[in-house]
Amino acid sequence: MTRPSACVILFLFLFNITNTKAEDGYRLWLRYDKVKSTALYNGYRQSVKQIVFTGSSATAQAAKKELLDGLQQILNLQPAQVSNITANGTLIIGTPKSSKVIATYSQELHESGDEGYFLKSATIAGKSCLLIGGNTDKGILYGVFNFLRLLQTGQSLQQVSINESPKIKYRLLNHWDNLDRTVERGYAGSSIWKWHKLPGYIDPRYLDYARANASIGINGAVVNNVNASAVSLTKDYLIKATALANVFRTYGMKIYLTARFSAPIEIGGLKTADPLDAGVQKWWKDKADEIYTYIPDFGGFIVKANSEGQPGPQTYNRNHVDGANMLADALKPHNGIVMWRAFVYDDKVPDDRAKQAYNEFKPLDGQFRSNVIVQVKNGAIDFQPREPFHPLFGAMRKTPLMMEYQVTQEYLGFSTHLVYLAPLFKECLESDTYAKGKGSTVAKVIEGKVDNHALTGMAGVANIGSDVNWTGHPFAQANWYAFGRLAWNPALSSDAIADEWLRMTFSNDNTFIAPVKRLMLSSRETAVDYMTPLGLHHIMGTGAHYGPGPWVSDLSRPDWNPVYYHKADSAGVGFDRTSKGSNAVGQYFPEVREQFENIQTTPEKYMLWFHHVSWNYPMPSGRTLWQDLVHHYYRGVDSVRSMQKTWSLMQGKIDNSRFNEVKQLLAIQEQEAVFWRDACVLYFQSFSKQPIPAGYEKPEHDLAYYRNKKYFFLPGTGGVQ
């Protein structure tokens, strides 16, 4: 440690730091590297000899610029811009309004809807052409990004026939960014929104942010924290937000704001925020009118009410419907929506916190205005490494529900653990609610297909910050990417998304893609293994949610303590949520309920979520529960070590800069996985009273060491890290 010179020399050269910037991750998946394969390169150049680009809006111009920049960089190509099909290799881009050729593709246009596009090869007047058509310039923009993705991922343009439209209407990032630029649960630096310098200074990064979102179909962003400040609704801040909205608009994104329920008091000078008070209603109506004078396409409000100390209608003995509908009425004339969060966590301690949202919201079904959508987290607790799907999905038949995922890794290793979240997202989407019989998956519910809701949405709590590479961990970019792609089309596979992301972000080299994709696809299960296997949940250190804290039992509210969630005792471990316990299973439809009620039919991965299980319970593996629990924790660490081995073989296949960054982060992940494993195994051993089976490496320290380990200034809890 005290003789670093050789290290530093090595470091200097490993990092290949030149005086121009190394590959720093800023460009995300829009790197547009030159195509390496000569065959593809030549083929592509033949396909795009000239361009007929029609359309003149800001969005159309942005699409054109993106296309030309992409072709220049990917193919070193500056195609002629022409107005007619005069040769083979003509790329025609436009809407039925702007292009007669495009207008003839009525079926494809019908399929494209408001935001979609078609992208196909065709022979027109004897000339081989490519077409990118859509009904709107936004569709065109999305089509251009898809076209560039084909080039980036080395796909053939021969016989291409793509017709895409989003399955979900509102595809939004939720930034938990405070106005002082700290980010709640942010692990990638400070907020990218430089409020103090707005509206005068427009950081070019805002544009790159909007571009990146457009490239994956994200069409809106809530730019401030759901734990809200009313200041965001003052005139000065609305003018600042307007500057952001103006950048977003070009890329088909709308801006949304959080509405602090008590804003009429805090910035309006009223005595109450009672949603049934006429003065309060007028204040919100006036405020909405004011916002739309600045931002004519303002998207709407999101509200976290009566949860974790936030004000809300219950403060005035009103209910969620009263609150949401008041705001909905204010926004309705302007076509804005209200996203009312179902994550409630109020002053009263419920018998089972997992049941609370359902209990509060289910009875309100059918009472919300048509421009209200209830935003429900994927699981009933809080963004755990693994949760069964939220019982509200499918349960509110007359109310559109919006999915809320957490892209930022609050409970999944911050920005030092490589955890690819698409499998987590997919696991929930593919869960069958049985709301209208078999096949009523969560995906179908949020696509509005189960009960024909027109208002559909998916929100992702952003993992974006001011770090040069946006997300802290280079692989965390994949989670932003996967969220956007799944919001566009929940049917996409984790594998396909990882594949295209890797190709665009790193390399088309299959000796890189194959192993690293495997690494990504197993990474979430790995994290579950070393953190919360077999249905364990919320046993992280409290507050920051960093590292293990299964022993925490001294917080004033029972449901703040990890011991509340795992209920380990000498008999066993796990939360009995069957009909003999909290009966949380009763919130599911019968088919699901019965599955979870019975330990034999409960999937192993949810076992301790629903059952209190004896340490000696015989698991399907042939091991006892205790042995299996230990097995999972050790397997988790082994898997991280295996990730390290895989990654070390990638040296030279990608740039040294990101190679080394990931290598260092994997080493941190390994250390922290070992810490998780040893702490949890030793802790649960204090109940099971059974030895760690032979063959496993011994924990380095005793339990007291792990319990007493102190951390300071953990990120995401106010300050920025």
Next chain:
Amino acid sequence: MTRPSACVILFLFLFNITNTKAEDGYRLWLRYDKVKSTALYNGYRQSVKQIVFTGSSATAQAAKKELLDGLQQILNLQPAQVSNITANGTLIIGTPKSSKVIATYSQELHESGDEGYFLKSATIAGKSCLLIGGNTDKGILYGVFNFLRLLQTGQSLQQVSINESPKIKYRLLNHWDNLDRTVERGYAGSSIWKWHKLPGYIDPRYLDYARANASIGINGAVVNNVNASAVSLTKDYLIKATALANVFRTYGMKIYLTARFSAPIEIGGLKTADPLDAGVQKWWKDKADEIYTYIPDFGGFIVKANSEGQPGPQTYNRNHVDGANMLADALKPHNGIVMWRAFVYDDKVPDDRAKQAYNEFKPLDGQFRSNVIVQVKNGAIDFQPREPFHPLFGAMRKTPLMMEYQVTQEYLGFSTHLVYLAPLFKECLESDTYAKGKGSTVAKVIEGKVDNHALTGMAGVANIGSDVNWTGHPFAQANWYAFGRLAWNPALSSDAIADEWLRMTFSNDNTFIAPVKRLMLSSRETAVDYMTPLGLHHIMGTGAHYGPGPWVSDLSRPDWNPVYYHKADSAGVGFDRTSKGSNAVGQYFPEVREQFENIQTTPEKYMLWFHHVSWNYPMPSGRTLWQDLVHHYYRGVDSVRSMQKTWSLMQGKIDNSRFNEVKQLLAIQEQEAVFWRDACVLYFQSFSKQPIPAGYEKPEHDLAYYRNKKYFFLPGTGGVQ
């Protein structure tokens, strides 16, 4: 505002945002652009055909890498690396130990000292050579950066003869960075130190930070805030700091930490932090020993004691000497130093805050240990746009004093105002203290020349943050640069520094350099004009120090209020610090004292600092004081507008990206300058009761508007902006 499309299109193209990153400012002044002049390009290439590089330490290797990278980029040159002078155009680099050729230059080596170097052309064995020699590899590194600077700024290598050594020994940045990554008085994002990810993850930015500092001779950094947390001294954080130290070391930088005086209680478990307590002394000794096991070249501690709520020896009825010497004794065996800050601001309200530091420290002269240096701000109040030099300079004959400048623009427009600070730094350095008769300038005092002190230092409170361009405002990079250059050599002119910085950072085009350099050189006077002309000071909004707040009078302590500093009344304005007033002038040596005692001989720029002056006082301009005050405020705004005009003519001469960024920031500066002007003129008018003279534009609002203007979430006060 509601029809932004055209704007955004324009914006898209103005910014020239391509999918590769635009010129983002990350590279600072180390851009190493290819030489444009063919004559220079060819000439340089003739001069460096081959290299004899001797030396193998990490620092030598870093110097070599820098040189090769620089030559590659500036001259597209990969010179042969040889071991003998076999041809014309040989560049020989080394120390007398590593190179026999270098060893023959004994006079130059003598002049070079421990950190310096010589760089000269010579004919050796009939071959034309260039030599970069020094006694240490650090000297070589500095010499290489100077060599590259010659190429970057287009200077001739013919007959070059440079022999440089720093005039000041400790050339340090002080980061007021908190461990949660917020930055006190930081306006460029969050702290660049990612403590949570240390020591496992080494951000490549740490290396670029160290490179940039080495390029201007900065040889150390205090990485945490003087308002300190004891946590930085815990084992975990020392290991994190070690990782930074290991990066710094290669580039000749040492790491320093702030020592929270109460750390023995907070992390040591002691009952007291009394510096005369044996247990406390032992705790610090053990802590120092521990630090040096991790960081064998640890630089030492800086302490802010008994000031603004910080703990200190006075808490135990001891004095600054007791506190400083205890720490000095702990560090002494390891050659560490204590920098004890003279900025004291305690619980008692002094009759004149400007006098406090002198009153507390002057009596302690001669009592500090030999490894203590007292760090004194340039002026007696607090980093104002203009202050007379601190009366402690020259007053403590037996104590080495270290200069503390503020590079971050706490009182000078944050990171939205273009204010080049070299003239501010120089104004202080060139002030004559008369400590040992005429010519005893502040520069000579801190160079140790007045009283032969070996311990010499200059600290700059850093303006560095996580913004991609490091400093928020592209021109704020110049202040980091200027600080470093002046710490190396206080005799350098503001003009020369601006010239080389502009050439390296933007362009060698003289049609750019000449006007922009003029703009830089007048920019500080411009800020003084629109903020605090004629010796006004500390009339900023309280807390954040953003914008004007001359009216603030309701804070509980008199010396927290701007009215305390300007003392405007119906008779006049200004703080009487003559013998008839607070007698702060009495702290200066007689020659200076007499000058400031008499309003006739007091420089106009300090008039209201030292005198309470009648509104109708006849100024040398022929105007009354009131008229002159108004004149200055309006001139300040006019100058900003003139800066805008100058800058607008620079379009096309540099990259669009930075051109537009500065353009936007100048527009913000203009708005804020107008706000300052109107608020101050209207406020002081409420005392002078005289009209704004004819010909000046009228303020847009009344005084109440400016007084009532509310700001939220201002940067630098805890959160990050």
